[in-house]
Amino acid sequence: MHVPDGFLDAPTSVATAAVAAGGVALALRGARRELDERTAPLAGLTAAFVFAVQMVNFPVGAGTSGHLMGGVLAAVLVGPWTAVLCMTVVLVVQALLFADGGLTALGTNVTLLGLVAIAVGWAVFRLLAAVLPTTRGGVLAAAGTAAFVSVPVAALAFAGLFAVGGVADVAVGTVAAAMGGVHVLIGLGEAAITVAVVGAVLAVRPDLVHGARALRRATLLAERPTSVPAGAR
Amino acid sequence: MSTARRGRNLWVVGLAVALVVAGVVSWYASAAPDGLEWAAEQAGFLDTAEDSAAAASPLADYGVSGVGSERLSGGLAGVVGVLVTLLLAGGLALLLRHRSRDAATAED
Numbered sequence: 640m641h642v643p644d645g646f647l648d649a650p651t652s653v654a655t656a657a658v659a660a661g662g663v664a665l666a667l668r669g670a671r672r673e674l675d676e677r678t679a680p681l682a683g684l685t686a687a688f689v690f691a692v693q694m695v696n697f698p699v700g701a702g703t704s705g706h707l708m709g710g711v712l713a714a715v716l717v718g719p720w721t722a723v724l725c726m727t728v729v730l731v732v733q734a735l736l737f738a739d740g741g742l743t744a745l746g747t748n749v750t751l752l753g754l755v756a757i758a759v760g761w762a763v764f765r766l767l768a769a770v771l772p773t774t775r776g777g778v779l780a781a782a783g784t785a786a787f788v789s790v791p792v793a794a795l796a797f798a799g800l801f802a803v804g805g806v807a808d809v810a811v812g813t814v815a816a817a818m819g820g821v822h823v824l825i826g827l828g829e830a831a832i833t834v835a836v837v838g839a840v841l842a843v844r845p846d847l848v849h850g851a852r853a854l855r856r857a858t859l860l861a862e863r864p865t866s867v868p869a870g871a872r
Numbered sequence: 873m874s875t876a877r878r879g880r881n882l883w884v885v886g887l888a889v890a891l892v893v894a895g896v897v898s899w900y901a902s903a904a905p906d907g908l909e910w911a912a913e914q915a916g917f918l919d920t921a922e923d924s925a926a927a928a929s930p931l932a933d934y935g936v937s938g939v940g941s942e943r944l945s946g947g948l949a950g951v952v953g954v955l956v957t958l959l960l961a962g963g964l965a966l967l968l969r970h971r972s973r974d975a976a977t978a979e980d
Contacts, residue, residue, distance in 0.1 A: 640908045645922030667968065674969040677879065683962020684886045690957040691894035694934065694950055696902040703910040704902035721965065728961040732953060738924040738932040794907065807917035817911035825907050844882050846875065 640708065640794060640822070641733065642748050644741030651804025656746025662754040663727055669720030673849065681847055682717045686725035688836070689713060690732065697828050705825030708752050708793065711760035711786040712833040715778075715850035716840060719761040726753035747800065755796045760789035764850060773857040775841055778850060779834050786833035790826035794818040887958070894950030898934070899943050 647655075674682060689709035696704035709729070713722035730748050733739040740748045767781035798818050802811035837848065845851050845858075905913065912918035930937045931949050939945035 640906065642908065643921040644924055645920050646912070646917065670965070670968050671970055674965050676969060676971065679965040679969040680879075680883055680962065682965035683958050684883055684890070686961030687954045687958035688886060688890045688893075691890040691898075691950065691954050694894050694898035694901060694953075696904070696906060698902040698904060699907070702904050703907060704904040705907045706901075724964060724968075725961050728964065729957055732957050732960065734924065735926055736929055736931045736956065737934055737949065737953065738926040738929055739934070740924075741922070742925045794911075797908070801917075805917065806920045809915050809917050813915045814911065814917075817914040818907070821907040821910055840882065843878055844875070847879065847882070 640705075640752065640790075640797070640825075641730075641740030642744040642751070642797065644743050646741075646806060647744065647747060647800055648804040648806055649743070651800055652743045652747060654804075655750045655800065659727075659746040659749035659754065662723060663749065666720045666723035666727075670718070670724055673718035673721045678717060678721075678847060678849070682721050682725060685713050685716050685722075686728050689725060690729045692832060693729065693733075699821065699824040699828065703821055703824075705790075705822070705828055707829055707832050708756055708790060710752060710756035711764065711782065711789045711829070712836055714757050714761045715764060715782045715785075715833070715837050716848060718849040719757050721849075722757050722761075723753050726757065747797075751793045751796055751800075756789040756793040759792045760785040763788050768850065768853065773853050775838075775845075775851075775854065778841065778848075778854055779838055782837045782850060783830040783834040787826040787830040790829045791819050791822045794822035887954075890954050890958075891951055894954045895947040898950045899946060 689707065689712065692707045693709065696706045699705050710722055710726050713725045717725065727749050730740060730745065730752060734742055734745045764781045764785035767784055768778065771777035771781055795815055795818065798811060798815035801814050805814070841848055841851060846855055909918060912921070926932065931952065934949045935942070935945040936948045939948060
């Protein structure tokens with residue numbers, strides 16, 4: 640879901656660029672708390688991974704496709720502020736080098752795929768993680784649901800922007816219905832990929848997964864051995 | 873296996889997967905319009921899209937201009953994209969990181 644140039648008028652694009660700049664400025668501060676010697680290398684890898692997986696559009700029914708957005712995946716792995724920076728880097732590289740997503744629409748895309756998807760997705764993740772059991776399955780269920788929700792929410796946020804500043808004269812209900820419907824389906828793919836990747840990282844390095852910190856504390860409280868002997872896996 | 877060692881392994885395997893996905897698997901991606909394009913077509917505003925000012929980039933639309941084979945062109949573009957993204961995001965993360973409490977205590 641990369642918004643091209645031309646869909647939204649100049650004032651709306653300027654406004655979303657300002658929102659995006661503000662969000663990234665906050666993220667630059669917030670990410671300092673999330674990033675340390677151990678997690679910083681994972682942040683770079685997470686952005687590169689999201690870039691790669693975004694290239695692989697999967698079919699979602701007759702004549703349509705979708706790809707991972709990756710905001711919730713990144714947030715669960717490296718923390719929400721760092722995830723905003725990861726998504727911003729991915730979107731800047733895509734817009735400047737690959738002409739994927741417009742240049743004047745860059746602020747719109749950072750706002751939708753970075754800020755909106757991550758803010759809503761992270762809120763859903765935290766809420767579910769608080770009520771679900773503190774287990775690997777609980778973390779994965781929360782991550783998958785958050786990833787699923789983040790996609791139609793970002794799509795509807797686009798419809799909202801289109802209502803304010805869409806160049807074409809199209810009823811907002813028409814745009815919202817078309818965007819929301821197809822992005823519910825794409826959200827299922829988003830959830831599947833997010834669960835698969837978070838599950839794989841949890842299996843080898845649960846201590847590096849930002850969204851599984853509660854899991855780590857629970858494990859330590861249970862006084863399980865902290866280092867698993869080689870060959871035990 | 874030590875935790876640090878598994879961390880390095882995770883990083884190396886993760887990067888290898890990203891390179892294979894962008895360099896090879898991307899060839900098999902669906903070419904159907906994505907959700908936004910499809911919705912724009914349905915709602916009747918797809919024709920308001922304009923070419924990006926970056927459309928003349930040698931990597932535009934995930935291909936390397938001048939490389940004849942489409943498969944090779946797309947794969948190379950993907951690999952370049954992964955490495956550029958890794959350098960930018962990884963460099964930014966390294967700049968922003970704080971020294972972990974453990975490391976700071978150990979050095980005191």
